[in-house]
Amino acid sequence: MEIGIIVYSQTEHTYSVAENLQEKLVAAGHTVNIERVTTAGEVKSNSKDINFKNKPDIQGYDSIIFGSPVHAFNLAPAMKAYLEQIPSLQDKKIACYVTKGLPFHRTGGNQAISQMKKLCQSKGGTIMGTGIVVWRGGRGKDISELVQKFSRLF
Template structure:
């Protein structure tokens, strides 16, 4: 399957998880392409303009990735997702990275926002996962997040 992994990453964590997902999807026989959403300005709400807005055309599968910011989905990924066209017929999975090692400190909320926007655009949402950046959980949770995303396809 041709799968687009589309991420916003402010400090590189989400991008590094996305790179691992791309590698594993490739090993599983998929054609996986990693693309980044970029901005001009500051990443805070109302202070940026989207610069690179990867198109979803041509992908049968999609994985969206984002950091959690302020106990919510990053404003950049929310703005990017909201401007997308219909995702009808596209199998979609979502993932976030975050510092605090508990999903209830913004992770679940961010994932629910992503899932809702994708569902509103008629995507088939196949799964979601969180990777925690806290040292105590990082290695295991990144591996689990990568596995969970790959198993969706």
């Protein structure tokens, strides 16, 4: 299966999770590419007009994993804008994950996942699974659990 991992990452935390996912999925026999969503210039949490340096084309993938950090208790504006601009996810199997710094409930993880799911479903994608990685002391366990969970989806 051809799997694309599409990641927006500023601090490399979200990207490092993508690398772990890629390793596990390749070992399972899949072809996996990590592609970055990158912006031209700084993106503030309330940004609406976002210019992209790189917007990955997802049409060649059977399945897609989207990864993004949480910003200001929501999905990062760059990932939100990217997902809004994708023309179609019809017939694509989708998984989504977010990374966040605060380990407490109500700090945006569920909100960001909900936003990702809604955007993907509005484009015709089928959500196979979601996950949240808290970037604190237990992140190794969170990453391992996410990798195991997602490796069973595809």
